[in-house]
Structure formats: structure tokens, C-alpha cells
Amino acid sequence: MTINHHLPKIIILLICIFFINNCSKEHQASKSTSQLPATESNKQSSQKKSMTLPGEDITLATVNGSKISQYDFEMSFRTLFGTYPKNHINDKVKREALQSLVTSRAIAQEQEKELTETDKAVLEKRLQTYREQILVKAYLARHNQLKGITKEMVQQYYDANPEKFGSKNIKAYEMITSGSAINSATRDSLINVIAKDSEQKDWQQWNNQLNNSGYALFYRKGDLLDTILTARLREFIDSINPGEKPRVTFINNICYIVRVLEIKKTPPRPLSEVSMEIKKILETAMLKKAVHNITGNVLAKAEVVFHQ
Numbered sequence: 001m002t003i004n005h006h007l008p009k010i011i012i013l014l015i016c017i018f019f020i021n022n023c024s025k026e027h028q029a030s031k032s033t034s035q036l037p038a039t040e041s042n043k044q045s046s047q048k049k050s051m052t053l054p055g056e057d058i059t060l061a062t063v064n065g066s067k068i069s070q071y072d073f074e075m076s077f078r079t080l081f082g083t084y085p086k087n088h089i090n091d092k093v094k095r096e097a098l099q100s101l102v103t104s105r106a107i108a109q110e111q112e113k114e115l116t117e118t119d120k121a122v123l124e125k126r127l128q129t130y131r132e133q134i135l136v137k138a139y140l141a142r143h144n145q146l147k148g149i150t151k152e153m154v155q156q157y158y159d160a161n162p163e164k165f166g167s168k169n170i171k172a173y174e175m176i177t178s179g180s181a182i183n184s185a186t187r188d189s190l191i192n193v194i195a196k197d198s199e200q201k202d203w204q205q206w207n208n209q210l211n212n213s214g215y216a217l218f219y220r221k222g223d224l225l226d227t228i229l230t231a232r233l234r235e236f237i238d239s240i241n242p243g244e245k246p247r248v249t250f251i252n253n254i255c256y257i258v259r260v261l262e263i264k265k266t267p268p269r270p271l272s273e274v275s276m277e278i279k280k281i282l283e284t285a286m287l288k289k290a291v292h293n294i295t296g297n298v299l300a301k302a303e304v305v306f307h308q
Helices: 003-034 038-049 070-081 091-114 117-142 151-160 184-197 203-212 231-238 271-301
Strands: 059-063 066-069 169-181 218-223 247-251 254-265
Touching (some): 059 091, 066 070, 169 231, 184 254, 203 218, 231 247
């Protein structure tokens, strides 16, 4: 699958990524410089000039004077596609991606104009939480607490948890039914015949024998996914386990003789559809474990005061 297939996703995700990054970068910068004396602010400005990120000095677009640099562009692509082969990223994809960054910047600017003081306070808290998450992951990675999620790990989780991805245990049955309502005399006669012959192995043949004896019956085979089953009949079949003796029920005077043959496992959704979901699950679990492992050492260095 080429990267062109992901273009709609590029527009949406890059907007989200850049809204967060832009707000965080501009908000934190304005906040930090406003709290410093003029001389200290000048020093920080000088330091920033000497710490230019690769591609930050190359301007691809401006939106109301706000620059989108080559670094911004490449960072967004890395966030979205990781190490996607560069030969799959053609000029059309680049144009679409840059346009999405321009759009996200414009939307962010418009939204910022509409923020109330409460909105700004909430945004500040969200940015602080987001920043802490990045710092925690960076610390854990630097101290060898985080490892990459491999394809083998994803496959192993997928194989061990098929029910989480749509796999179900479904009972397969076979049935002999009258198909329509029968009178009480036929019902009583049929019950006696069933009681004598319930150990029959070949039910299709048994159905033929019953029809030759004067009963108008039909043979059916299927599983609980069959849409033809009524709710009451599906519930009745589901109450039977493989290996149990056949059971008989009458629903609206229609006869049903049923036995469950086996429990089938339906396949889960394809791994290609759920691999990203699995990766997030594994990353969350790994992050929790890593935090647990280093909590003692980190807290030992910190001064912690609980006020409640």
C-alpha cells in the first residue's frame, strides 16, 4: 500500500499534531520570556539562535507571519509515518502534507483568537500534561526502560487474544423441524418417536425415515450466526453443549429437535487492521511497567509533599 492511500489521514493527523505542537511551542515560549528580566530574555534569545534545529532555518510557508519550517514538516512526517521509505513520498504527497500544515496553523490561529481565559487555563494544563508525557517517555528511553514494539510482539498478542479483535466461539448445530405449527396429536406422536430414536447418528437419514413414516419434517444444519433463527430458538440452541443428548422444544407449536455438534471459533479481524491498536496496548503496558521499575529511585531524589 503506497503512502497516497493515507492522504486523507495525513490531513487530519497533521492538523492534530501541529495544533498541539504549535500551541505548545508558542505558548511556552511567550510564557517563559515574559517571566524573565529583559537581560535574561535577551540571553535566552541569543542562545536560541545558536541552537537551530536541522531544517529550522528553511521556511516552507508562512501563515499570518507564523513560519512552517522544513524541520516542522519532517517532524510531522516522522510522527505520522515513522521511518516510511522516502522513495514512496512523492511530490504530490509533499504538497498535500504541506497544505495540511498550513491549514492546521490557520485553524490554530483562529481558535486562539476565540479562547476565553478559562479556555487558556485549560489549554495550559493540557499542554503541561502532554509535555510531562513526552519527558517521561524520553527519560525511560534514555535509561533503557523502554524497548521498541516488534512485529513478533504484536503477532504474539494477536494470537493470544483473538476474542479482543472480533473472534467468537459459535455453536454449530443440526436440527429437524416441522417448519410450521403442528396439532397436539402429531406433537405427542412425534415426542414418542423422538424418545425411541434420539441416538440416531445420521440425522439427515433419520429425517428421511421420519418423513417416510408420515411426518412432514425438514433437516437443517448451521450455526448461531444464522439470521434465520428467532431469538427464542437461538437462546434454546445456545443452552445446549456439544455431546449432550438431543433436546426438543416447541415454539409457537413448531417442533424443533436440536443437537449441538461443536463450538467453532470465528476468525478475528485481520492483523493488518488491528496492528496499530495492538501496538498502542503494548506500549501502554510497557510504559506502566517501566514507570513502576524506576519509581523508587526517582522519588528518592524528589521532595514530595502531600497537602491532603
